[in-house]
Amino acid sequence: MKADTNTSDHAPDIGSDGAASGGLSSDIVERIECTIVDIPIKRLHKLSSLATAEQNYVIVRIETREGVVGIGEASTLGGPRWSEETAESIAAVIDRYLAPAIIGKPVDGINAISAIMDKTAKRNNAAKSSIECALFDIISQRLGVPMHRLFGGAVRDRIRVAWTLASGDPGQEIEEAKEKLETRRHNLFKIKMGALDLAKDSARITKLASALGAHADLIVDANEGWDEPVAHRLLDQFDDLGIALVEQPLAAWDIEGAVRLKSRSRVPIMVDEGVFSPHDALAVARAGAADVVSLKLVKHGGPTGARKIAAIAESGGLSLYGGCLLESSIGAAAHLHFFASLEKLQWHCEHFGPQILVDEIVTDPIVYEDFCAVVPEGPGAGIEIDPDKLRHYRRKG
Secondary structure, eight states, rough: OOOOOOOOOOSSOOOEEEEEEEESSOOBBBEEEEEEEEEEEEEEEEESOOOOEEEEHHHHHHHEEOOOOOEEEESSSSSTTSSSOOOOHHHIIIIIIHHHHTTTSSTTTTHHHHHHHHHSSSSOHHHHHHHHHHHHHHHHHHSSBBBBGGGGGGSSSEEEEEEEEOOOOOHHHHHHHHHHHTSSSSSSSEEEEEEOOHHHHHHHHHHHHHHHTTTTTEEETTTTTOOOOHHHHHHHHHHHHTOOOOEEOOOTHHHHHHHHHHHHSSSSSESSOOSSSSHHHHHHHHHOOOSSEEOOOHHTTSHHHHHHHHHHHHTTTEEEEEESSSOHHHHHHHHHHHHHOOSSOOOOOOOOOHHHHHSBBBBSSSOTTTEEOOOOOSBBBBOOBHHHHHHHBBBBO
């Protein structure tokens, strides 16, 4: 699997707190509104711990005193089974606690607002991320620049993007993957495992690797689905099959088991659910429990927290991967702006979410071409809500 080695020099135009370096006056947070939307997906998405046929999002709209509007998104996956947050809890925490705490604050005081949110609510990282991304959207709009300029500027304008195979039916998955290859949408595939019994999953991955391995790179994701003996057995098989990377094979808490697994595996190991906070990242790096860290804004509380995770990971010798939680084009855009600003993103990204939805709620969806997702151009996040679609998919009642 070819890693991204683009390390072009770049100098930030905007400080890390999001404040303008020029003479642009500050603006004030005036209003924060949450909308829960439910959008069906094109086929069943099965993980080791859940299966879902629709995606739930909280769309956050922040309006400033001067009338500038920023949009953020919090994505969830199958309710509270992937993490403790749900669309309902995110909207409730924002409406009842976070919004009252930050209304009236300067929009360009990102670090101060982040500190306020951390004091107001523990964890709730997806809720905080949606607010922070909306604020970055506002600031970059006011400056007339793409959002990635607030993170120091883009090192890349497109990112190789993985497609996830997660129906559990190898025949269907092979046809799905071949269509992506033929249309030059994806030549990197993540295979969700752990939902089937071991024998069926083992036979399935063998079929997929045989059919696709000569044309694409393959990643396996267990979503904490295995114990140590099963993971050891499968890693030997994955090495023989040429699997490029294995994500979160063991439970997030099992750092000691992850260390033992990594010490004997010839396939690189990636941690996802095991790293939400900077403390998690530091523990994994110190223990030598992984080779790669999956970054997600919803896990890390937004770009500010994700930058801390990336710095700790790189300092500990871990590579970076751009993870997703089936975001729509709104959440994908924020992620792509952030990922574009990272000096190294060795294992690319997986922001295919908009393509699996039956419909979009934006007027200008993310562009996918030549096996890459194209980073939107601004000003702001470069994404605009379609009000009719938002009303259509808004949760009733």
